[in-house]
Amino acid sequence: MKVTLNWIGEFLGAERLEPENIASVLTMSGTEVKKVEYISDKYKNIIIGRLVDFSPHPDSDKLSLCEVDIGSSKLNIVCGAKNFKKEDRVAVALPGAKVKDITIRKNKIRGQISEGMMCSEMELGLSSESEGIMILSSNCEIGDSFSKSVGLDDVVLELEITPNRPDCLSVMGIAREISALIGADFVVPEYDLQKRLNIDSKFKIEIEDYDLCPRYSAKLFRNIPNIKSPQWLKNRLILCDVRPINLIVDLTNYVMLETGQPLHAFDKDMLYSNKIIVRRAGKGENIITIDDSIRILDDDALVIADEDKAVAIAGIMGGKDTEISENTKNVLLESANFYGPSIMRTSKKIGLRSEASNRFEKKIDPMLTVFAIRRFEDLLGKVANFKTEECIYDNFKKVERERKINLRVGKVGQVLGKDIDAGLISDILTNLKISNRIKDNIIEATVPSFRYEDLQREIDLIEEVARIYGYDRLDSIPIPASDRRGKYSLYQKTIKDIRQALCDMGLVEVINYSFISAESLKKFKINLEDRYKNNVKILNPINEDFKLLRPTLLPALMKNIKDNINHNIKDIGIFEISKVFKKNSSGKLPFEINTLGMMLTGKAVQKGWNEKERSFDFYDLKGILDFICKRYYPSGSLKIKEKQYRFFHPRVSGTVNIEDLEVGIIGKIHPVIIEETEIVQDAYYMELDMDKFINNIKETKKYKFIPAFPSIDIDLAIVVDNKIKSEDIVNEIKESGTELLKKIRLFDIYRGEQIEKDKKSMAYSLNFRDDTRTLKDTEIEIIVNRILENLGKKFNARIRE
Amino acid sequence: MQRSEIEKQEASILFRDKPYKIMSKKEKNISGLEKKIKIELDNFTRELETVKNLIELDNLRTKYIGKKSFLIKTLKNIGNLPDDIKPIAGKKSNTVRKKIESDILIKEKIFKNIEYENKLRKEIIDMSLPGRSTAAGRKNIISQVVEEIEEIFIGMGFEIAEGPEVETDYYNFEALNTPSGHPARSLHDTFFISENILLRTHTSPVQIRYMESHKPPLLIIVPGKVYRRDYDVSHTPMFTQIEGLVVDKCINFSNLKWTLETFVHEIFGKDRKVRFRPHYFPFTEPSAEVDVSCNICGGKGCRVCSGSGWLEILGAGMVDPNLYSFVGYNPEEVSGFAFGMGIERICMLKYGINDLRLFFENDLRFISQF
Numbered sequence A: 001m002k003v004t005l006n007w008i009g010e011f012l013g014a015e016r017l018e019p020e021n022i023a024s025v026l027t028m029s030g031t032e033v034k035k036v037e038y039i040s041d042k043y044k045n046i047i048i049g050r051l052v053d054f055s056p057h058p059d060s061d062k063l064s065l066c067e068v069d070i071g072s073s074k075l076n077i078v079c080g081a082k083n084f085k086k087e088d089r090v091a092v093a094l095p096g097a098k099v100k101d102i103t104i105r106k107n108k109i110r111g112q113i114s115e116g117m118m119c120s121e122m123e124l125g126l127s128s129e130s131e132g133i134m135i136l137s138s139n140c141e142i143g144d145s146f147s148k149s150v151g152l153d154d155v156v157l158e159l160e161i162t163p164n165r166p167d168c169l170s171v172m173g174i175a176r177e178i179s180a181l182i183g184a185d186f187v188v189p190e191y192d193l194q195k196r197l198n199i200d201s202k203f204k205i206e207i208e209d210y211d212l213c214p215r216y217s218a219k220l221f222r223n224i225p226n227i228k229s230p231q232w233l234k235n236r237l238i239l240c241d242v243r244p245i246n247l248i249v250d251l252t253n254y255v256m257l258e259t260g261q262p263l264h265a266f267d268k269d270m271l272y273s274n275k276i277i278v279r280r281a282g283k284g285e286n287i288i289t290i291d292d293s294i295r296i297l298d299d300d301a302l303v304i305a306d307e308d309k310a311v312a313i314a315g316i317m318g319g320k321d322t323e324i325s326e327n328t329k330n331v332l333l334e335s336a337n338f339y340g341p342s343i344m345r346t347s348k349k350i351g352l353r354s355e356a357s358n359r360f361e362k363k364i365d366p367m368l369t370v371f372a373i374r375r376f377e378d379l380l381g382k383v384a385n386f387k388t389e390e391c392i393y394d395n396f397k398k399v400e401r402e403r404k405i406n407l408r409v410g411k412v413g414q415v416l417g418k419d420i421d422a423g424l425i426s427d428i429l430t431n432l433k434i435s436n437r438i439k440d441n442i443i444e445a446t447v448p449s450f451r452y453e454d455l456q457r458e459i460d461l462i463e464e465v466a467r468i469y470g471y472d473r474l475d476s477i478p479i480p481a482s483d484r485r486g487k488y489s490l491y492q493k494t495i496k497d498i499r500q501a502l503c504d505m506g507l508v509e510v511i512n513y514s515f516i517s518a519e520s521l522k523k524f525k526i527n528l529e530d531r532y533k534n535n536v537k538i539l540n541p542i543n544e545d546f547k548l549l550r551p552t553l554l555p556a557l558m559k560n561i562k563d564n565i566n567h568n569i570k571d572i573g574i575f576e577i578s579k580v581f582k583k584n585s586s587g588k589l590p591f592e593i594n595t596l597g598m599m600l601t602g603k604a605v606q607k608g609w610n611e612k613e614r615s616f617d618f619y620d621l622k623g624i625l626d627f628i629c630k631r632y633y634p635s636g637s638l639k640i641k642e643k644q645y646r647f648f649h650p651r652v653s654g655t656v657n658i659e660d661l662e663v664g665i666i667g668k669i670h671p672v673i674i675e676e677t678e679i680v681q682d683a684y685y686m687e688l689d690m691d692k693f694i695n696n697i698k699e700t701k702k703y704k705f706i707p708a709f710p711s712i713d714i715d716l717a718i719v720v721d722n723k724i725k726s727e728d729i730v731n732e733i734k735e736s737g738t739e740l741l742k743k744i745r746l747f748d749i750y751r752g753e754q755i756e757k758d759k760k761s762m763a764y765s766l767n768f769r770d771d772t773r774t775l776k777d778t779e780i781e782i783i784v785n786r787i788l789e790n791l792g793k794k795f796n797a798r799i800r801e
Numbered sequence B: 001m002q003r004s005e006i007e008k009q010e011a012s013i014l015f016r017d018k019p020y021k022i023m024s025k026k027e028k029n030i031s032g033l034e035k036k037i038k039i040e041l042d043n044f045t046r047e048l049e050t051v052k053n054l055i056e057l058d059n060l061r062t063k064y065i066g067k068k069s070f071l072i073k074t075l076k077n078i079g080n081l082p083d084d085i086k087p088i089a090g091k092k093s094n095t096v097r098k099k100i101e102s103d104i105l106i107k108e109k110i111f112k113n114i115e116y117e118n119k120l121r122k123e124i125i126d127m128s129l130p131g132r133s134t135a136a137g138r139k140n141i142i143s144q145v146v147e148e149i150e151e152i153f154i155g156m157g158f159e160i161a162e163g164p165e166v167e168t169d170y171y172n173f174e175a176l177n178t179p180s181g182h183p184a185r186s187l188h189d190t191f192f193i194s195e196n197i198l199l200r201t202h203t204s205p206v207q208i209r210y211m212e213s214h215k216p217p218l219l220i221i222v223p224g225k226v227y228r229r230d231y232d233v234s235h236t237p238m239f240t241q242i243e244g245l246v247v248d249k250c251i252n253f254s255n256l257k258w259t260l261e262t263f264v265h266e267i268f269g270k271d272r273k274v275r276f277r278p279h280y281f282p283f284t285e286p287s288a289e290v291d292v293s294c295n296i297c298g299g300k301g302c303r304v305c306s307g308s309g310w311l312e313i314l315g316a317g318m319v320d321p322n323l324y325s326f327v328g329y330n331p332e333e334v335s336g337f338a339f340g341m342g343i344e345r346i347c348m349l350k351y352g353i354n355d356l357r358l359f360f361e362n363d364l365r366f367i368s369q370f
């Protein structure tokens, strides 16, 4: 919200308001000043001139050569407008002035010297369009600064008003706040707010539901003068980002900005009858609003209607039919109070927010309505010399708007950590217009109507005391020592360790949005997998890309490698630890599974002066998996069970299992998907359910004796059919190897000329040991022979010569 | 033992017999042999000094302890000596032989070391060549900063709590003093899953969940992803927050100030100033926004801090007593404070990052910088 300092000053009994000081006290009391804008700076080097004479430009029909008196000298200015005459007062931008971000310079226009520029209202930022230059009042002093002459010698404060302070959504509210902060008087015009109801009037206001409209005040203005808004009024509106329209509308806006009470003016003659009804809309009822849109309402929207139809959406926007026009003679001025949550709901539903709805949403003070009408009346009288004896119609439900709160002085100290003197607390409250008296260390406070919604409890008053006293004056005290044990849980620590381990192994951690498009699930054929069905849908997504909560990290990681490949980074190992989502039964929160996704693509080893280049393959990924599993399941065996997923290569696709627990999937991205994604290099993906993985870690480490007797290593190379799996061979070796066999390690696979086609040689290193004695070669020989014999029986394996 | 000492010792063994003693014939025979042996040793010692390489040393070995050398021959012929001289003669010549052998070995080692060293010196290794590469992994900047913050608070006695990213309206709004129709709701543009289920707009619901299941004293921080329906240059629909909550018997606003000042000094440096400004949040009372002095301009005001000299980094306040009634605490018995911050913003201020969208584009050229 914007307010100007001069405007605020009208309500303060202070000599002079120092802009920076006001900004600082407001900010430090909770009304943050985002920006301080010195308007006179914008009009630097723009001064008042008198048009002495003018003649046509010799080389142009459109231009004129003007002689302008600026007091200290006379300037020659080439001008394109025609709307001036001799002796007119004009705004002259001298060289160095900035007009619409362009710096004015002395130059030649079609051969004629021009020593400045005569400005239009548009160029001066005072209207969105203008014909010709701005002609000023003849009262303006020649040579004076333009901003001073037209009342723009002002400072605009841009404020952030928190939602709990609807009373501050106005110039008067801010002035009242400043008065409490700097100790100046708050000066309000005194109007008669009581003598208002004309009993035997023909005009009626009917309120169907006082909960939605606690008060509706209105007044008729007959035969209003058809004049334009004065410049000062327009200037203030412009400085507060409100576009001037016509006198009546400008005044409603002015009073709203000033008092915080939204006003709406109807063209009385366009109303069907002498009756205003505040009612709920009929289902599907529609209205064309003043912005020329058709608004379709439902039955929880509140409308202002005559006996024929709705003429305004209550508190949000008026209807086109009853809008004030140039021909309006009689005006019905509405000053009402509507129920905030209802206005908020309707405004959200129809997607329309206005200055008025923004104020109503925050629950403004119903005591303001008549004051605002009086203020309007007062200003209309001043601006247009207009007087009316009409009454104010006022329909309302009587409500309690005064609240008594007891504030314990001791509680203030308890909450703030610093004892504050009762007298000081009392003074602070008094300055905030909260009347109070001190009684036995309790302050009995009475909250005024304009703070009724905001100040309800003792704690609310403590906050008032704290913010006016100043947070910077409060102490800084360590938390009292109590039962503290700062630490990570085992789960959190494990996640952190795994993240660190993966980084140490050369992987980079990515973080992607939790959203995914249905399209992208389709593209990777994820939608066809049972595992990833039952997705969580977002009712109001930003767009199609954000429609679902992702059931897997795969598409995001694919996108990451593609994006990076496009940046010519082709050798990539990335991982992400994030939640994936799955629908739960209706009404329940979805399942959230903390998931580790990992993808490798490109080269594992770059070609180097001492290294051979090598691409990532499945075993790089499996190696990382092995590493993590060994760390947390030192004696649990990791198994990859073949299982086909449509997004994986049909032969390199499986589930990850620790013993019998399935914890994830692993595989090579299907070459067709790779092609379709235009990645042109193999990619490997693995996904682990971190919750399952971590929550099943049971192993507690226990010391095992370091072997006291030497072990014997035997290398064994066998030739088997190509399709025999290493895992099966290993299992058989284990089986036949007795408990003396402690380790098996595959160290070579050979296919080629030295053995038959369709066969491979597998070379294993076997390690035998007994913890109680030194083994004899002969006994190992017997075991090895038995292993060979069994391998022969089972896999038709023979020893490689 | 030093070499000279060894020599001395050996010599004392050799000439144990006192020279002034009147000698018998037998003694004369022995002393003749002794003399010869001594001369042999003296010659050897002298020649050893002049030896320049392993070949010369080998020649020396042949000369003094080779098959045809005097010493070896003497030792071989000891059997022919008279019985009474035998043991002494054998002992003496053997001692000298051993001494010569060991001297040669010592010398040999010296020569071999020199030779080895010379050989090594001929090898050419360019130590300026690049080392064998190790893939450079990297934690995401968000994880790094989250962990850094976690560790700061763990040091102050906090635990880490977590909660669901998809929440009920109750935990996200209602139990946080923001019932339907509350004006503060319009500040949170929310993604809905159903009428009452939504993507949490802040990490604050975990405050309620944690208090429901724990009794004071409690000190927690809650890191996590949050979602708001905003997508432009300065908003991403998902971002990261860290929430904090402390509840105990007599927690006050001054404790809040200390905690956050300590935190800011840890993460941004002791030289930064901290400012608490009154603000409004539905679930804290009194509420504050916390600013840290701008490091770009040193507080004078610049583009980064929009001229104010301060950078906003935290929202905080005393837990509104209403919240305690939602979780079954007695507001007259306990008090506490809560705070929250956006991690991406902390990262941006800490590292001078000017574009929020970089955090979720996962450009490795970005991630690898931190």
Ligand SMILES: [Zn+2]
Binding pocket: B294, B295, B296, B297, B298, B299, B300, B301, B302, B303, B304, B305, B306, B307, B309, B310
């Ligand atoms: Zn700065």
